[in-house]
Amino acid sequence: MTAPADDRPRCPVDHLDLLDPDTFADGPPREAFRQVREAQPVYWFPQQDAHHGGFWVVSLLEDVREVSRQPEVFSSAERGAIFTGKSALDEEVMIASTGLLMLNMDPPQHSAQRRVVQRAFTPRVIRDLEVRLVDIAHEIVDRALEKGSGDFVRDIAAELPLLAICELIGIPAEDRQKIFDWTNRLIGFDDPELSSSQEDGELAMLEMYVYANELALLRQAEPQDDIISLLLQADFDGEKLTPDEFNTFFLLLCVAGNETTRNAIAHGMRAFFENPSQWELFKQTRPATAVDEIIRWATPVIEFQRTALSDYVLNGQQIRKGERVVLYYSSANHDSMAISDPEVFDITRADNEHVAFGGGGPHYCLGVQLARAEVRIIFDVIADRLPNIAPTAPASTLRSAFLDGIKALPVRYA
Numbered sequence: 001m002t003a004p005a006d007d008r009p010r011c012p013v014d015h016l017d018l019l020d021p022d023t024f025a026d027g028p029p030r031e032a033f034r035q036v037r038e039a040q041p042v043y044w045f046p047q048q049d050a051h052h053g054g055f056w057v058v059s060l061l062e063d064v065r066e067v068s069r070q071p072e073v074f075s076s077a078e079r080g081a082i083f084t085g086k087s088a089l090d091e092e093v094m095i096a097s098t099g100l101l102m103l104n105m106d107p108p109q110h111s112a113q114r115r116v117v118q119r120a121f122t123p124r125v126i127r128d129l130e131v132r133l134v135d136i137a138h139e140i141v142d143r144a145l146e147k148g149s150g151d152f153v154r155d156i157a158a159e160l161p162l163l164a165i166c167e168l169i170g171i172p173a174e175d176r177q178k179i180f181d182w183t184n185r186l187i188g189f190d191d192p193e194l195s196s197s198q199e200d201g202e203l204a205m206l207e208m209y210v211y212a213n214e215l216a217l218l219r220q221a222e223p224q225d226d227i228i229s230l231l232l233q234a235d236f237d238g239e240k241l242t243p244d245e246f247n248t249f250f251l252l253l254c255v256a257g258n259e260t261t262r263n264a265i266a267h268g269m270r271a272f273f274e275n276p277s278q279w280e281l282f283k284q285t286r287p288a289t290a291v292d293e294i295i296r297w298a299t300p301v302i303e304f305q306r307t308a309l310s311d312y313v314l315n316g317q318q319i320r321k322g323e324r325v326v327l328y329y330s331s332a333n334h335d336s337m338a339i340s341d342p343e344v345f346d347i348t349r350a351d352n353e354h355v356a357f358g359g360g361g362p363h364y365c366l367g368v369q370l371a372r373a374e375v376r377i378i379f380d381v382i383a384d385r386l387p388n389i390a391p392t393a394p395a396s397t398l399r400s401a402f403l404d405g406i407k408a409l410p411v412r413y414a
């Protein structure tokens, strides 16, 4: 099944280990990725693992798009979309525990579930939510101002995304801290400061399941005017989520919608600190293009994977059936063939066709409008009410080869 190893081009950069979280400890390896894009944009990363033997690295924006838009060739279900990079056994565990996530499904199963959950993300739902989010953003900033100084990530960046999901789904206020802790434990297991162990991550996942299950059963028995009830009730086509499907969807939302947007906001603030003229420009003109530039700059999700269901030639490289293909969004968003002067943070950038939300296709981020609204709202409120916000110490970053995260960003608020 697998081609002779020598056929496949190797990484053009010495010692670039994309599996090692330390490679990303201070942010993605920008210069190494640049050399990869120039010298060998699609290459094979061999692994000492009898089961898979390695994976293809995809570094250019157009190639990320080409793969994302062909689910019939590049499957999310075969080995899941979440690339553990670890052993075959770890991967089996991951697939077994996350197989019900829509992220790890292919059409038509994926399309059916996506149709149902889309009910929670209609323009009307998001518009109504935005009104609430403006109030919440002001409350968050009120609290920060009272403190005078603190950690921007904890005080501001983490708060809005979490509360937005809780508002969207209808999580009772008293349970929100629990959700914050669970999502931290789920994601942080490569970072010794945040957790924990894989076991602790799995335990957090289990606790979330139990919680969501109880909530689903409650709403099933007594529907309310909220999204949970809407998803659990059949529409005119008879489509709905079972409580089991709801549990996994809930888990996906809490992870997909939380850490990502939190890091987009934190990276955005840091980018403004590093580019004071852009902060001045933002405060004065509030260009609509700022939101997507912040999100491109942040690219919170470093990569997702697909598995080839048939042989395919991608940018001149022969991919064989069964091989894994890893889409490095964090490289693609700095691809100078697709984005002009990608190393410049420019909030007026037009035609910003970045792939931070994925390269299109059926899995394109479900929360894209919500994420954009959150980033727009929080930076508007910060610019209005904390115009002199300034860093007091350097940011500390997450040690992870999957999420480009900022753990802490000490600031004074006024």
Ligand code: HEM
Binding pocket: 068, 081, 102, 103, 104, 114, 165, 252, 253, 256, 257, 258, 260, 261, 264, 295, 299, 300, 301, 304, 355, 356, 357, 358, 359, 360, 361, 362, 363, 364, 365, 366, 367, 368, 370, 371
């Ligand atoms: C800046 C913030 C965000 C970023 C960078 C981001 C990024 C992504 C990416 C890269 C994907 C995978 C796309 C693919 O495989 O082609 C994805 C999928 C997804 N995102 Fe987001 N996301 C963000 C915010 C959100 C929010 C706020 C929510 C919900 C509250 C959300 C919910 C989802 C869901 C449910 C999926 C799976 C969709 C599917 O499999 O059909 N995301 N996101």
